Amino acid sequence: MSEAKPSGYRRPEAESRSQDAGPEAPRRTLSKAAIDKRRIILDAAVRVFARQGFRTCRVSDIADEAGVAYGLVYHYFTSKDEILDTLFLERWNILIATIAEQDSRALPARDKLYAIAAFIVDSYAHDPDLMQVIIVEVTRAANTFGRTHLGKIREAYAQIAEIVRKGQASGEFRSDITAEFAALTFYGAIEQVLTGWIFSLVPAGDDEREQAKWLIVETVCGGLEPRASD
Amino acid sequence: MSEAKPSGYRRPEAESRSQDAGPEAPRRTLSKAAIDKRRIILDAAVRVFARQGFRTCRVSDIADEAGVAYGLVYHYFTSKDEILDTLFLERWNILIATIAEQDSRALPARDKLYAIAAFIVDSYAHDPDLMQVIIVEVTRAANTFGRTHLGKIREAYAQIAEIVRKGQASGEFRSDITAEFAALTFYGAIEQVLTGWIFSLVPAGDDEREQAKWLIVETVCGGLEPRASD
């Protein structure tokens, strides 16, 4: 059985924004202090979104939580939507990078999937509010932000499918289950478990989290792996 | 390999309302014509919710779609919310009943799970708008209606878990994966696949649907079943 692996959790830094706007030209040059203020607002938004929900909360709630004036939020962000977009993309780009990194490694496919599951679970452990916001307000909010970010979300699926495909090519995984379908199931299982934690459907503690990593991979890969008896 | 089973899809008829209030006592006595109008409004709401989204659409859109006056919607429903609640509960209660029915059968656990997957997939085939609304606006809308109906949703999980538990007791399923976790993964996989269809992430045709039933069960049960090598 696979032993616990370091999940390589990295905090989304302010600089990670540049991933969106491209490496060459940030629209505006922000001073160090400005970057901090922006971060303060983003962090406040995470807490407010998690507590009250994106649609329910008011922009003034975010400003209050951040301890800044009402209009300042609009100094740093174009709209309320952009705040959530930013939070999502910051984190999701890191996830995609993590998956890509795993994909490029010379490891058994099962270990790659474990690393991905571990990364997501550890992300939740580190900042439950942020993961809750991303899942509840974006990933599972299929009718609003989920639709907007469908492309980005699909990227993650595709990259997971790529890992599965390589596993199939190497004979680690059976091929009668399509890689895309397997990716869907794998990510779906992870998200479902996190949703369970978020809404207290299932207990969430350190032990449960460690076990969940193994359970997810074992459940899905167990089914994906060819068996001796076949 | 499991052959296709009849999924026993039942359309929610007007009479099915009596499931909530008991067989003899609807809250209000409505004439036959009134029940029809109510149904017409509900069916119109499904189309509008699917097309425009619950939050985005206006009550007047529903009235227009149903071809009735604005106020009539409020003659039959207390609020816009109640319409969605009604649509969800109508269908979800049938789902729960179906799962319970499967649970009580003397069949292999895998076949029960197949029947459930088939029922849901066939439901989608029969009325994609309705299933889209239920998944997108309720089940996956964790921050709004999903929260409201958490109890009902949990019922379905619990009943699936019960089927798994019996499978574990009979030795069909391994026991080192908890029944609750397995249920989460199983239902999560189904929902993820339907979401994939709804948002055209994966192709959705008759063949894909039939295959999906098998894939879901095979993926999950493959992992749940004890293997010869253990």
Added chain:
Amino acid sequence: MSEAKPSGYRRPEAESRSQDAGPEAPRRTLSKAAIDKRRIILDAAVRVFARQGFRTCRVSDIADEAGVAYGLVYHYFTSKDEILDTLFLERWNILIATIAEQDSRALPARDKLYAIAAFIVDSYAHDPDLMQVIIVEVTRAANTFGRTHLGKIREAYAQIAEIVRKGQASGEFRSDITAEFAALTFYGAIEQVLTGWIFSLVPAGDDEREQAKWLIVETVCGGLEPRASD
């Protein structure tokens, strides 16, 4: 001191309606049963208006209280307003008739005023709901029904003023206070006392009511009567 006089309280009968439409031509001929139903609705309206307020209650509340179907109210009345109008006019016409009757008597002015005060106070004792509705929803609702029925209300003032005028002519009352002003004060005092009872500002029992008749007349007439020292 004036001893208690019989107040001659008369219940508003269904027939009294003809006072409004003129003696010759009721718009529709109503059967005995129809008259009863109309009365039932009116009586129900009194209770509902008293309990919930005219603006706040719905027409359906009246129908429910009367135990009749929704639309039947509109069979007997043109509008919700007409119900209140009817209730007010039924009673107010009797009041005016009573004042006129007193005016025509050969009695001391003070006794006439006492009789009027007694009539109103006894009316309240007999049917507090009705008097509450008339005062709260019409007489004191200056911005709505009070405005509509200003003419009728003014009639009562004028007739009271006439009594005062006769009292002044006979030397019972001093003349440096105008009759119109005295009438205003006299009726104002009565209404204020009833309002006090309605809203529990002052205790309302059999004794209080009897005493109030005397107090009102004594307070006002004491001031109206010429004094030995003048």
Added chain:
Amino acid sequence: MSEAKPSGYRRPEAESRSQDAGPEAPRRTLSKAAIDKRRIILDAAVRVFARQGFRTCRVSDIADEAGVAYGLVYHYFTSKDEILDTLFLERWNILIATIAEQDSRALPARDKLYAIAAFIVDSYAHDPDLMQVIIVEVTRAANTFGRTHLGKIREAYAQIAEIVRKGQASGEFRSDITAEFAALTFYGAIEQVLTGWIFSLVPAGDDEREQAKWLIVETVCGGLEPRASD
């Protein structure tokens, strides 16, 4: 007879708000400009309420009259109701303070009552719209705002009763008419007179107003004062 006394009419200035919250602590710190805008909206509301009635007018009418945007009304007030509440309390608190001030003076009870009547009558002369709104929409609107502010209204009655009580104790007033009843009659007479002016039941000019002060006190006190002949 009593000569006209200065009524000490004071306009509710923006600063007078501090009477509620204490001299130093307004609930929110508002800039000078903001206070002005708030005042502008309040003054506009008085005109609109007087012209159209509270229930009949729309919030947009107030905004239009004030020359501000619709939403700004809700920047300063929670609801349409709160605007009327504010107008009433602003003025009524001044009335109560005035009565209390009179109560504490070393004057004949009759002079105190005269000062109160004069204050109210002068208030009407100074700002008829405001007094109309307070009487028509609050004090006499027993079924809506009158009910809400019953406590405040009762305070005024109680304080007037206190003045009467002192008059009884000093022998100025007879004691067989209760102080509470006398207060009811006194205030009722004033309100009735103002209502007469508001609805043009009786002529309202400078002379009429001056005379009214005397008439009210004379009518009521004449009855309250013990007479030589008793």
Added chain:
DNA sequence: TATGAATGAGGCTTCATTCAT
């Protein structure tokens, strides 16, 4: 007479966003 389904105008309130300072 009697029923209750059907109609639809009307208004308060919310709150994201803009803008003057």
Added chain:
DNA sequence: TATGAATGAAGCCTCATTCAT
């Protein structure tokens, strides 16, 4: 940068009244 006053579009819901049966 920072503030918070100012803007105004948008929509749910109520409920008196009408009408088909």
